[in-house]
Amino acid sequence: MTDTPDTPETPLPAPGKKLFIKTYGCQMNVYDSDRMADALAPHGYRPVAAMEEADLVVLNTCHIREKASEKVFSELGRLRELRDERRERGEDLMIGVAGCVAQAEGDEIVRRAPAVDLVFGPQSYHRLPELIGRVHNGARVVDTEFPPEDKFEHLPAASRDVTVARGLTAFLTVQEGCDKFCSFCVVPYTRGAETSRPVAQVLAEAENLAAAGVRELTLLGQNVNAYHGLDGSGRSVGLGELCRRLAAIPGIARLRYTTSHPLDMTDELISAHRELDALMPYLHLPVQSGSDAILKAMNRRHTRGRYLEVISRIKAARPDMALSGDFIVGFPGETEDDFAQTLSLVREVGYASAFTFKYSGRPGTPAATMEGQVAEAVKIERLARLNELVTAQTRAFGVSLVGRVLPVLIEKRGRQPGQVGGRSPYLQAVHMQGPERLIGQIVPVEIVSAGNNSLAGKIVTVAEPNSASVLESRAMAARPEEPQQGATEI
Numbered sequence: 001m002t003d004t005p006d007t008p009e010t011p012l013p014a015p016g017k018k019l020f021i022k023t024y025g026c027q028m029n030v031y032d033s034d035r036m037a038d039a040l041a042p043h044g045y046r047p048v049a050a051m052e053e054a055d056l057v058v059l060n061t062c063h064i065r066e067k068a069s070e071k072v073f074s075e076l077g078r079l080r081e082l083r084d085e086r087r088e089r090g091e092d093l094m095i096g097v098a099g100c101v102a103q104a105e106g107d108e109i110v111r112r113a114p115a116v117d118l119v120f121g122p123q124s125y126h127r128l129p130e131l132i133g134r135v136h137n138g139a140r141v142v143d144t145e146f147p148p149e150d151k152f153e154h155l156p157a158a159s160r161d162v163t164v165a166r167g168l169t170a171f172l173t174v175q176e177g178c179d180k181f182c183s184f185c186v187v188p189y190t191r192g193a194e195t196s197r198p199v200a201q202v203l204a205e206a207e208n209l210a211a212a213g214v215r216e217l218t219l220l221g222q223n224v225n226a227y228h229g230l231d232g233s234g235r236s237v238g239l240g241e242l243c244r245r246l247a248a249i250p251g252i253a254r255l256r257y258t259t260s261h262p263l264d265m266t267d268e269l270i271s272a273h274r275e276l277d278a279l280m281p282y283l284h285l286p287v288q289s290g291s292d293a294i295l296k297a298m299n300r301r302h303t304r305g306r307y308l309e310v311i312s313r314i315k316a317a318r319p320d321m322a323l324s325g326d327f328i329v330g331f332p333g334e335t336e337d338d339f340a341q342t343l344s345l346v347r348e349v350g351y352a353s354a355f356t357f358k359y360s361g362r363p364g365t366p367a368a369t370m371e372g373q374v375a376e377a378v379k380i381e382r383l384a385r386l387n388e389l390v391t392a393q394t395r396a397f398g399v400s401l402v403g404r405v406l407p408v409l410i411e412k413r414g415r416q417p418g419q420v421g422g423r424s425p426y427l428q429a430v431h432m433q434g435p436e437r438l439i440g441q442i443v444p445v446e447i448v449s450a451g452n453n454s455l456a457g458k459i460v461t462v463a464e465p466n467s468a469s470v471l472e473s474r475a476m477a478a479r480p481e482e483p484q485q486g487a488t489e490i
């Protein structure tokens with residue numbers, strides 16, 4: 001850590017400052033950006049929609065793949081120009097870099113991007129007001145240590161107004177860091193060792209969100225299903241039990257969680273899927289490769305067979321479970337035969353959606369220096385073949401839902417007048433004609449067509465008085481595998 005000069009006083013900026021946070025990467029960064037805004041709100045910073053208007057710009061960065069890191073440096077180039085223009089007008093702009101690039105390459109940022117005032121890692125964002133105070137005192141601050149205190153304890157609870165503005169769905173980080181050390185991955189280095197938030201803290205935040213109108217929570221963690229938070233009696237609680245407690249909070253109708261590791265899909269979590277209607281039948285369960293040799297080199301600690309066995313246990317508990325996955329092509333040593341095994345695994349599982357990546361060597365990870373690095377042209381060609389397969393599967397999954405009635409959480413007005421938009425249990429965007437008063441409700445929607453990225457639907461209900469509450473109760477009762485009979489359009 002470099003931090004010069006070290007100033008004990010931390011004067012805070014004048015009220016009325018404008019903040020713009022640009023978020024890269026995963027949902028955990030989206031959550032972190034919201035928490036940074038919460039931490040700064042009591043100090044007079046309010047979010048603005050455009051970078052050009054801001055007094056403080058923070059890039060909340062992602063380091064997981066090379067492309068993600070490089071984007072940050074090119075954005076810093078643009079920010080430097082913006083600051084120069086400001087200075088010509090006698091104004092100023094403070095530039096901060098947060099997140100995993102900051103954590104991994106703090107000193108490199110300082111060297112390559114002299115316009116940056118403030119660099120801080122994922123464990124320091126609750127100290128942002130103090131760090132900004134130091135910059136105001138003339139310091140250039142780099143704070144990328146893993147401090148021992150619990151950052152969640154120090155963050156202001158999301159205020160009611162702020163949360164309402166964020167809508168009906170919210171992220172909630174319950175776990176951070178990872179101890180798995182997959183050989184390609186920077187997360188154990190940038191986010192540190194695995195930690196879980198205590199149960200009471202998670203429940204309090206969820207209650208706060210529910211009171212502000214949030215109906216769907218997505219629990220976040222780099223290895224979320226390894227969650228093992230302590231309850232009031234000092235007992236370790238798993239993710240299944242946490243979901244049970246969250247589902248009991250009035251107003252919380254839907255729960256999701258991401259991202260999971262196959263080895264942490266415990267029986268307790270799988271049975272929560274059997275028992276809890278609130279747990280949505282959509283699971284993101286990365287496998288990365290279908291080849292045992294590559295899985296071993298990746299240090300994934302599971303085989304293809306073990307992954308398939310986990311999936312069959314999940315499907316036994318929840319037959320309508322839709323699966324999503326992450327895949328890396330061109331990992332060092334991957335042969336054409338290894339890649340063919342990935343394609344065959346994808347065919348065997350049948351994914352509702354998938355995220356596919358070309359392997360990129362990350363500095364400091366074991367795979368970066370492995371022999372047998374795969375040529376870029378081969379990676380590109382494999383990625384295209386894999387994408388063709390997963391795109392066809394996603395489309396086929398959407399088409400398989402046409403004619404079914406799904407409970408859809410209506411989240412917002414649609415793009416066209418008279419339209420509303422929401423999400424299916426399987427996380428697909430669904431748009432349909434409907435009145436705005438349904439926003440916030442879960443309504444039964446007959447799927448009429450499937451596009452590449454979204455579904456079109458028609459709201460259905462029985463012809464009874466007090467249609468809004470009828471809609472609600474019918475939709476909650478409707479499991480997706482049970483198409484509704486005798487439905488009429490409203």
Ligand code: 5AD
Pocket residue numbers: 064065184185186286288326327328357358359360361362
């Ligand atoms: N190269 C390519 N993809 C990667 N991922 C993580 N590290 C790398 C890397 N070095 C992918 C994995 C992971 C997802 C978040 O990003 O598939 O699950």
Ligand code: SF4
Pocket residue numbers: 178179180181182185186187188222223261
């Ligand atoms: Fe990275 Fe996920 Fe592996 Fe952890 S389990 S090292 S976060 S890929």
